[in-house]
Amino acid sequence: MSEQTRRGRAVRWGVPIATVALVAGAIGAGPVIAAVQGDPVLPERTAAQLLADAVRATESGVKPMSGTVMQTASLGLPGLPEVAGMGGTSPAALLAGSHELKVWYGGEDRFRFALPGRMSETDLIVNGDQAWLWESGTNKATRIKGAGQAGPDHDRALPMATTPQQVADEALKRAEAGTAVSVSNTEKVAGRPAYQLVLTPKDGSSLVKEVKLALDGETFVPLRVQVYAKSAAEPAFEIGFTSVTFTPPAPDNFTFTPPAGAKVEEKSLADLGRRPEAGQERAEALKSEITTVGEGWTTVAVLPFSTRDLTDPAQGQDGRPGGQDATMVADALLKSARQVSGAWGSGKVIQTKLVSALLTDDGRLLVGAVTPEKLTEAAGRR
Amino acid sequence: MSTVSGQEAVSVGTGAAPLPGARAVGAPRAWLRLLGSEVGLTFRRPRNIAMLAVLALVPVLIGVALRTFGGPGETEGGPSVFGQVTGNGLFLTFAALSILVQLLLPVAVAVVAGDSVAGEAGLGTLRYLLAAPAGRTRLLGVKYANAVVFCLAAVAAVALSSLLVGVLLFPAGPITLLSGGTIPLLDGVLRIGVVVLYVTAGMAALAAVALAFSTMTEVAVGAIASTVGLVVVVQVLGVIPQLSVFQPYLLTHWWNGFDGVLRDPMATGEMGQGLLVFAAYIAVFGSIAWARFTGKDITC
Incomplete structure (x- = not known):
């Protein structure tokens, strides 16, 4: 060669x-x-100006828009692969991995959410007094009665799968004395220049490192919310637009007629929530027994607890129906519990990236976004 | 029979060499003639015809089984697309393609593309095809184009057979999309065409991988087996949740990403990304095949 x-x-x-x-x-x-x-450079604004602008924009009504929302959770819940293997529309599945949600928003009473799955799709379509829940997997269309209040109420029941707006509102409420607030004007979300509000808890025992809230530079619509845990560089929870356009979506997105051959059901909102009266009463009774220790980011909730109510905490925490999923998550959590003891007694500690829980042997449950040490301290403070 | 195309390649190569202008005009035509003869050979091989027949038979089996035993009930939690087949025959195409794209289609494509160069080398006919050194790139291009034509034929065979069986055994009519809306039958057939092209692109990416393997060996079975083995391994990697970070880079992950056509409005994002991944695979493995093939010593 x-x-x-x-x-x-x-x-x-x-x-x-x-x-x-x-x-x-x-x-x-x-x-x-x-x-x-x-970096895109927007005119500088202080946190107060930015919040005022955002509130003003919210008061005048959110502009019509459409886009894709991506929700990613890596909460560090132990034993979650089995949960992650569940269907994309199961509420518990939203606790792990990434999920895509398509949003078409035409106005307060005209919107459509679509949760795509492999060869399936779940849609919530609200158009005036008409509200439909369409599940292609079971070929079922559910007409929701009392649609006037449908949107917000349903959203509260599913806090993980809502638009960034609602999540942002929750985060804004928490901005209190114990928080350091800063604003940057060079963020870019879904290709749009955005302001970013960074909320940092001042208390060192909080598990939350910071909460970042990105607001669109032009419309002040919240585009992204990220919650960072102290233990990880990647956000533990993130929901935000990956693409967004502020043009009114096509009207056919809001029309829905049940296709031929589909099962059509009619349900009122109360049925849909599947909250039996007795359960609700018990939940209310429980609410009156909850006490809190501390305030702001390091609030610890103390509630009575017995092994009989094993699945209840999961339901109480997020107020979401779906008993079976809740049981699964609770079981997975309990398996990972660590035995601790101290002057206050003894119990089991469950720790995730953002939340710790302490089950004391004398029948109390302490929950908070704080380190386990803070929990045991609160447990001793009877 | 391979010698026929070999002689053509030789005569075209030597005849056009002294006249660059004539070559430029004649090249596409000669290229097409070479491709035509390759395609003719491919579709005359009993083995390839048998593979197409098996592919076309699967939708028939699925259709008859669904017709006889009924679709899965909602409680069984099977893939919902099977339940929709019984309501509308056109869904059989989507059901059949989403099953076959996992293994049977890749195997058929691997056999044809993996055999293309290694088979000729093994039979000793490759050196006749390569009498002109400048012809190697063109020969490889023809071999790859031939594999892509076979990909299209295989996917189209599945789609046409499913359409036929679906329309014969089940009611056909306006299609209910995953989003709950309905589109006319003709629109549905057009969307099936989009799916056929998308799956063909995915298979063409695999054909590039098989062609690259094919240039590295003189044993056709080796190239075919390593391609099929790779597909299986990659699919196993794709379902391990701990490795989900790598999923977007795996070829197999994108093969059945065509459910976007069944949404309203049509969701093209995933398919667009899939096509980019396919193009990247074709570019990388195509260039590997080219580097290997144009630089190797043909000894037999």
């Missing part, structure tokens, strides 16, 4: 190597392009 052939061969293999480099470059190009373009 001649020297020339050998050199020719080396040159030839340069082509696939260059191709691999090109593909790798294309994958990594996104951040680079963003860096070259530079």
Whole structure:
């Protein structure tokens, strides 16, 4: 073999190597392009101005828009692979992994949410006094009566799958004395320049490192909420738009007629919530027994608890129906519990990235977004 | 029979060499003629015809089984698309493709693409095809184009057979989309066409991988087996939850990402990303095949 052939061969293999480099470059190009373009710079605003603008924008009504929302949770719940294996529309499945939600928003009484799954889709379509829940997996269309209040009420029942607006409202309420607030004007979310409000708890025993809230630079609509835990660089919980356009969505998105052959049911909102009267009464009774220790970010809730109510805490915490999922999550959590004891007595500690819980042997449950040490301290403070 | 196309390649290569202008005009035509003869050979091979027949038979089996025993009830929690087949025959196409794209289609594509170069090398006919050194790139291009034509034929065979069986055994009519809306029958057939093209693109990406393997060996079975083995391994990797970070880079992850056509409005985001991944695989493995094939010594 001649020297020339050998050199020719080396040159030839340069082509696939260059191709691999090109593909790798294309994958990594996104951040680079963003860096070259530079950060978008919006007029500077203080946190108060920004919040006022946001409130004003909310009061005048959210502009019609459509987009894709991505929700990612890595809460560090132990034993979750089995939970993650459940269907995409199961509420408990939203506790782990990434989920996509499509949003079409035409106005307060005209919106559509679609939760796509593999070869299936769950839709909530509200158009004036008409509200439909469509589940393609079971070929079932449910007409929801009393649709006037449908939107907000249903959303509260599913706090993990709502639009960034509602989550942002929750986060805003928490901005209190114990929080350091800062604003940056160089953020970019879903391709739009945005302000970012960073809330940092001042108390060192909080498990939350910071909460970041991105507001659109033009419309002040919340575009993204990220909750960072102290133990991880990646957000423990994130919900935000990956793409968004502020143009009114096509009207056919809000029309729904049950397709031929589908099961059609009619349910009132109370049925849909599946909250039996007795359960609700018990929940109310429980609410009156809850006491809190501390305030702000490090609030610890103390409630009476016995092994008989094993699945109840899961239901009480998020107020979400779905007994079976709650039981599964509770079981997975209990398996990971760690035995602790001290001057206050003894019990079991369950720790996730954002929330710790302490089950004392004398029948109390302490929950809070704080370190286990803070919980045991609260337990001693009877 | 391979020698026929070999002679053509030789005559075209030597005849056009002294006249660059004539070659530029004649090249596409010669290329097409070479492709035509390759495709003719591929579709005349009993083995390939048998594979197409098996692929076309699967939708018939699924259709007859669903017709006889009924669709899965909602309590069984099977893939909902099977339940929809009994309501509308057109869904059989989506059901059949989403099953076959997992293994049977890739195997058929791997057999044809993996055999394309290694098979000729094994039979000793490759050196006749390569009499002109400048012809190697073109020959590889023809081999790959031939594999892509077979991909399209295999996917179309599944789709047409499903359409036929679906319309014969089940009611056909306006299609209910996953979002709950309905579209006319003709619109539905058009969307099936989109799915066929998408799945073909996915298979074409696998064909590039198989072609790259094919240039590295003279044993056709080796190239075919390593391609099929790779598909299986990658699919296993794709279902391990701890490795979910790598999923977007796996070829198999995107093969059945065509359910977006059944949404309203049509969700093209996932399919667009899938096509980008397919293109990346074709570019990388196509260039590997080219580097290997144009630089290797053909000894037999």
